[in-house]
Amino acid sequence: QVTLRESGPALVKPTQTLTLTCTFSGFSLSTSGMCVSWVRQPPGKALEWLALIDWDDDKYYSTSLKTRLTISKDTSKNQVVLTMTNMDPVDTATYYCARAYFDWLLGGYYFDYWGQGTLVTVSS
Amino acid sequence: EIVLTQSPGTLSLSPGERATLSCRASQSVSSSYLAWYQQKPGQAPRLLIYGASSRATGIPDRFSGSGSGTDFTLTISRLEPEDFAVYYCQQYGSSFWTFGQGTKVEIK
Numbered sequence: 060q061v062t063l064r065e066s067g068p069a070l071v072k073p074t075q076t077l078t079l080t081c082t083f084s085g086f087s088l089s090t091s092g093m094c095v096s097w098v099r100q101p102p103g104k105a106l107e108w109l110a111l112i113d114w115d116d117d118k119y120y121s122t123s124l125k126t127r128l129t130i131s132k133d134t135s136k137n138q139v140v141l142t143m144t145n146m147d148p149v150d151t152a153t154y155y156c157a158r159a160y161f162d163w164l165l166g167g168y169y170f171d172y173w174g175q176g177t178l179v180t181v182s183s
Numbered sequence: 184e185i186v187l188t189q190s191p192g193t194l195s196l197s198p199g200e201r202a203t204l205s206c207r208a209s210q211s212v213s214s215s216y217l218a219w220y221q222q223k224p225g226q227a228p229r230l231l232i233y234g235a236s237s238r239a240t241g242i243p244d245r246f247s248g249s250g251s252g253t254d255f256t257l258t259i260s261r262l263e264p265e266d267f268a269v270y271y272c273q274q275y276g277s278s279f280w281t282f283g284q285g286t287k288v289e290i291k
Contacts, residue, residue, distance in 0.1 A: 096280070098228075106220075106228065106271055108280040119278045122184055155227055165215040165234045168275050173227035 061085035063095075063156050063174035070180050071146050077179060081139040081156030085172075088114055088134050094159040095139040096170060097130065099152040107152075111159060111168070112139060148181045185209050185276050187283035195291040202259040204286045206272035211252050216275040219248055219257045222285075223268045231270075232257065262288070 067079035079097070086093055096111040110130040111119045120128050129142045139156060153176040159168045186209040196202055206217070214235035220228040230239040232248035235255055245260040259266055267290050272283040 098282075105284045106222075106273075106282040108273075108282060111280070119280075122279065157227075162215075162234070165237075166213070167216040167218070167234060168280070169218050169230055169233040169239075170220070170228070170273070171230045171239065173229070176227055 061158060061172040063158060063172060065154060065156050065174045065177040067154075067177055067179065069178060070182065072183050073147055073181060075146050077141075077143045077146050077150070079141045079143075079154055079156075079177065079179075081141070081174065083137050083139070083156070083158065086158060088112075088132050088137070088139070090114060092161040092163060094161065094168060095132070096157050096159045097139075097141045098155045098157060098170070099150075100155070100176070101149075101152040104152075109143075109154075110141060113161070146181045151179065151181050153178045184279055185212060185274055185281055187272050187274055187281055189270075189272060189283035189286045191286060192284075193287045193289060195289050196262055197291045198262050198264055200262050202257075202262055202266070202288055204257040204259075204270055204288070206250075206255040206257070206283050208253045208255075208274060212255075212274045212276060214251050214255075217248075217250070217255050218273045220271045220273060220282075221266075221268050222271065228271065259288075264290075 063083040094113040097109040155176045157170040158172040217235040219232040222228040
């Protein structure tokens with residue numbers, strides 16, 4: 060059974076750095092084809108992809124947020140950490156982590172399991 | 184970066200009716216790289232369709248996906264009460280993933 064759970068502060072101040080942890084079970088990030096991604100959703104708005112880390116420790120970032128994001132993994136702990144620097148009120152959103160798998164037949168990545176999300180509010 | 188535009192923004196239908204949702208890409212997308220997700224209020228998204236037309240595990244066959252190039256469609260053949268939700272398309276290309284802005288399917 061695959062599960063993911065996001066953890067981190069519910070409230071951060073402007074200019075601070077946000078650190079979120081995704082703790083997962085039911086799969087291993089050392090297995091070929093496995094990835095973990097972060098996606099956020101401001102209240103009432105659409106989903107926005109942020110970052111992805113794959114089994115080979117390759118990292119991918121949203122173009123618009125690349126300079127502020129860092130994604131890393133600790134395979135032994137089954138955790139993926141996302142840091143976002145210089146937080147602003149517009150970064151207020153629910154942050155989701157999701158398992159993504161690379162389909163070797165189709166060649167695409169699909170986000171098949173998601174955590175329940177954690178709401179992060181940026182306010183002084 | 185590829186932009187996905189979904190239409191309509193809101194679709195008002197009755198249970199039992201057919202829903203047709205559109206996702207248009209700003210440039211050609213490989214069908215293998217196109218997915219659809221369903222999101223209900225207060226819940227995480229759920230993978231419905233991958234590879235443009237393959238149903239994910241456990242997804243009922245009233246959901247179907249089609250399309251190629253820049254135009255993709257999600258069809259719900261007969262709406263059930265639990266299908267009223269927001270639907271997002273997503274694409275992967277050049278090491279980036281993008282989502283559309285969503286289509287809300289609401290009860291008429």
